[in-house]
Amino acid sequence: MNALRTLFLITLLADGSQAFGHESTETPVQPSEGLKISGAVATHWRSEAIVPANRRWIVPGFFMGGEAFPRPNGFHLDEASLSASFRHESSFVAAKIGQHGEEDAKFEHVWIGHFLSDGLLLEAGKMTSLMTSQHAQHSSQARFADNPLMDDVFWGRHYADTGARLRSFWPNIGLELGLEIWQGERFPSDRDEKNQESGTAYIRWQLDSDAWMQRVGLFYFDGQAARRKDDRYEAGHSHGVDLTTIPAFYFKGDVEIFGGEATSSLVLGPESSIGVEAGWQAFRSRGELADLTRTAPIETDSRAAKVELFGQWAQHLVASRYESLQFRNTLKGAAAGVLADAAALKGGASPFRATLAYQYQWDEAFRLRAEWTRDFTTIREIDLGLVGFVWFQAYQAKGM
Amino acid sequence: MKPWTLILGLGWSLLPALSCDSRSRTSIIGADVNDDFDWGIPDDFPLPIVPAENPMSEAKFQLGRHLFYDTRLSGNGSQSCASCHQPEKAFTDGRATALGSTGEIHPRNTMSLTNVAYVPTLTWANPLLQKLESQIMIPLFGENPVEHGLTESNLPTVLESLNRDPVYIRLHADAYPFGETVFDTKKIVESLAVFVRGLVSFDSPYDRFQQGEEQALSASAQRGRLLFFSESLECFHCHGNYNLTNSNADRTMNTIERPFHNTGLFNLGGTGAYPSPNRGVIEVTGRAQDMGKFRAVSLRNIELTAPYMHDGSMASLEDVLAFYAAGGRQVTTGPLAGDGRRNPFKDGFISGFTLDESQKNDLIAFLKSFTDPGFVNNPRYQNPWDSP
Numbered sequence: 028m029n030a031l032r033t034l035f036l037i038t039l040l041a042d043g044s045q046a047f048g049h050e051s052t053e054t055p056v057q058p059s060e061g062l063k064i065s066g067a068v069a070t071h072w073r074s075e076a077i078v079p080a081n082r083r084w085i086v087p088g089f090f091m092g093g094e095a096f097p098r099p100n101g102f103h104l105d106e107a108s109l110s111a112s113f114r115h116e117s118s119f120v121a122a123k124i125g126q127h128g129e130e131d132a133k134f135e136h137v138w139i140g141h142f143l144s145d146g147l148l149l150e151a152g153k154m155t156s157l158m159t160s161q162h163a164q165h166s167s168q169a170r171f172a173d174n175p176l177m178d179d180v181f182w183g184r185h186y187a188d189t190g191a192r193l194r195s196f197w198p199n200i201g202l203e204l205g206l207e208i209w210q211g212e213r214f215p216s217d218r219d220e221k222n223q224e225s226g227t228a229y230i231r232w233q234l235d236s237d238a239w240m241q242r243v244g245l246f247y248f249d250g251q252a253a254r255r256k257d258d259r260y261e262a263g264h265s266h267g268v269d270l271t272t273i274p275a276f277y278f279k280g281d282v283e284i285f286g287g288e289a290t291s292s293l294v295l296g297p298e299s300s301i302g303v304e305a306g307w308q309a310f311r312s313r314g315e316l317a318d319l320t321r322t323a324p325i326e327t328d329s330r331a332a333k334v335e336l337f338g339q340w341a342q343h344l345v346a347s348r349y350e351s352l353q354f355r356n357t358l359k360g361a362a363a364g365v366l367a368d369a370a371a372l373k374g375g376a377s378p379f380r381a382t383l384a385y386q387y388q389w390d391e392a393f394r395l396r397a398e399w400t401r402d403f404t405t406i407r408e409i410d411l412g413l414v415g416f417v418w419f420q421a422y423q424a425k426g427m
Numbered sequence: 428m429k430p431w432t433l434i435l436g437l438g439w440s441l442l443p444a445l446s447c448d449s450r451s452r453t454s455i456i457g458a459d460v461n462d463d464f465d466w467g468i469p470d471d472f473p474l475p476i477v478p479a480e481n482p483m484s485e486a487k488f489q490l491g492r493h494l495f496y497d498t499r500l501s502g503n504g505s506q507s508c509a510s511c512h513q514p515e516k517a518f519t520d521g522r523a524t525a526l527g528s529t530g531e532i533h534p535r536n537t538m539s540l541t542n543v544a545y546v547p548t549l550t551w552a553n554p555l556l557q558k559l560e561s562q563i564m565i566p567l568f569g570e571n572p573v574e575h576g577l578t579e580s581n582l583p584t585v586l587e588s589l590n591r592d593p594v595y596i597r598l599h600a601d602a603y604p605f606g607e608t609v610f611d612t613k614k615i616v617e618s619l620a621v622f623v624r625g626l627v628s629f630d631s632p633y634d635r636f637q638q639g640e641e642q643a644l645s646a647s648a649q650r651g652r653l654l655f656f657s658e659s660l661e662c663f664h665c666h667g668n669y670n671l672t673n674s675n676a677d678r679t680m681n682t683i684e685r686p687f688h689n690t691g692l693f694n695l696g697g698t699g700a701y702p703s704p705n706r707g708v709i710e711v712t713g714r715a716q717d718m719g720k721f722r723a724v725s726l727r728n729i730e731l732t733a734p735y736m737h738d739g740s741m742a743s744l745e746d747v748l749a750f751y752a753a754g755g756r757q758v759t760t761g762p763l764a765g766d767g768r769r770n771p772f773k774d775g776f777i778s779g780f781t782l783d784e785s786q787k788n789d790l791i792a793f794l795k796s797f798t799d800p801g802f803v804n805n806p807r808y809q810n811p812w813d814s815p
């Protein structure tokens with residue numbers, strides 16, 4: 028809670044222009060001159076947890092990892108973050124401190140950027156990938172309290188690593204090209220001294236008019252896993268899970284993820300708009316699944332898709348989301364069955380989740396949130412209710 | 428049509444198809460590396476390792492079953508394998524230490540044959556004894572102590588007796604349809620090995636609970652389960668795995684571990700020594716650090732295999748629990764005096780713990796959930812000579 032108090036204090040002391048609540052705190056495309064500080068808090072009450080407090084969250088059929096922790100029932104601080112950026116002429120530095128749940132606050136991102144020319148930006152440091160717009164979104168900025176299912180399952184909630192990024196902007200036609208290279212230490216990668224870095228390439232096209240906003244993006248990710256295991260509940264993050272009951276298995280091999288997203292929104296009036304957003308990703312891995320004594324070749328071809336519908340008028344935002352996952356795993360050899368059991372890869376049902384969300388913008392900083400979710404990501408289908416609030420505030424000091 | 432309505436329509440029409448259950452699957456290819464033998468092992472468990480030179484067959488299993496229960500397979504006609512490996516006691520004998528055909532006392536407790544096919548090292552403390560075919564020779568022909576009491580001089584008589592028996596003539600022909608038509612030691616050993624290798628137990632309440640049948644374990648046993656798998660008691664480190672022992676091998680493994688442990692039963696003179704001839708792995712390796720090391724047995728059917736420990740010195744599960752709670756055994760008087768809790772070779776996991784009476788009862792309830800009545804009563808494993 029110390030981190031939470033600090034965030035409130037710093038942001039409230041920053042008396043200045045307050046940004047609209049939906050503004051992103053991440054990765055300014057072209058950060059404006061001077062200092063910008065923003066803070067965000069998202070806390071929610073949930074009627075039920077996806078899994079009991081002492082069980083790890085596994086979506087059967089998929090490898091899990093990274094920071095994809097289940098949200099507990101009752102009140103929970105989903106996010107508390109403080110972001111800051113400072114730009115002087117063609118260079119900037121940016122950082123974000125975040126706290127999620129029971130974890131201590133930590134520097135999630137620290138990176139620098141330099142415009143090599145008007146349309147060419149080089150960034151380096153610990154940062155979030157921009158291959159999709161989702162990775163940079165946290166609960167405070169999104170239409171839904173929970174991250175997209177495809178991010179939780181394929182990326183361990185979000186992909187942030189240490190690396191470098193080259194972005195090329197073509198504003199006259201709304202095009203952005205990006206190349207990212209990462210150390211490859213974050214799920215679904217796992218690097219040792221023999222492995223290569225991970226890499227991403229993306230292309231994004233955006234066309235805006237007075238009434239329409241259209242955005243389309245494609246990306247490709249290539250990574251390697253030297254000895255990737257589900258380490259979510261290690262290093263002091265047990266979340267009440269009995270660590271001794273977690274099977275010790277790991278994946279070694281290549282990982283590729285290809286995906287796309289599209290958003291279309293229409294302004295209906297001065298304070299109203301409607302839109303649709305869709306995303307699709309394909310996860311492909313080839314390698315070995317192993318434990319201390321067994322090995323089995325494994326091929327994984329998984330898919331994830333989502334569709335969101337949303338409408339906003341005045342202070343009201345209504346959104347619905349439907350998400351679906353598919354998995355196709357093929358394990359070979361005598362150890363295949365045992366290892367598939369250990370890794371919870373067996374199963375025949377495709378997980379899905381449907382969410383209805385409502386947000387009310389109380390004032391510039393506060394939003395109230397209510398959601399209903401039908402979740403079938405574990406072996407049982409459950410209905411979840413959620414209420415909570417989001418606080419977001421930004422301070423911009425220009426011309427420093 | 429507006430672009431966004433097109434996207435909306437496409438999205439909602441495609442996604443239900445995506446969520447069709449039949450499209451998600453995990454395929455297991457080549458896992459059923461099986462033989463023609465019907466093991467009776469559930470699909471979720473791996474098959475045991477079988478030596479290539481002695482493949483499993485139902486005919487050999489039945490031949491071995493008859494031999495297993497046949498007292499003619501001893502020097503004086505008084506002892507069969509089943510004399511010490513009785514099915515109702517999960518193939519143990521209920522004695523502290525075994526009794527041979529000539530009355531000699533074996534220095535060690537009879538081991539259960541439950542899932543013995545998965546054991547990577549046979550007997551209590553011999554890292555070199557890795558095949559049933561090798562181990563079976565010891566009780567048949569061993570002289571120190573004498574168990575079955577077969578010798579070079581009485582073996583021809585035994586073989587002749589078997590070769591004249593019409594039951595064995597038929598069973599032998601089925602099991603060995605090619606080659607010599609008479610018994611020899613190799614065939615006896617092979618058949619016995621096939622029979623005991625086929626003694627498998629995977630249907631205890633604990634197994635059913637593991638398969639998702641929540642009611643298979645009582646509330647007390649479920650509380651005991653949490654204790655068993657807790658770091659405070661450490662039980663699972665040596666008795667984990669699907670066979671409830673860390674000494675386990677199956678045909679899915681690349682690497683087979685053969686661990687042994689000193690649990691602090693003795694500490695003669697404060698030197699860490701165990702009394703002869705029960706000093707553990709050191710008797711094979713000669714290495715000082717192997718003093719007092721014995722194999723952690725499977726806890727399957729442990730309720731039925733009392734008394735416990737390699738020397739049968741603990742009469743009940745309550746005694747065993749008290750021993751581990753104390754972190755070893757202190758012998759205050761007599762030639763075995765010494766504080767086993769301070770044995771320098773003691774395993775680090777034997778560190779002691781505290782349980783109240785309720786917790787002890789819970790843990791014992793969990794240990795008893797390893798009992799598989801279907802195993803001990805399985806007609807396939809019973810004495811065939813009793814059948815009409």
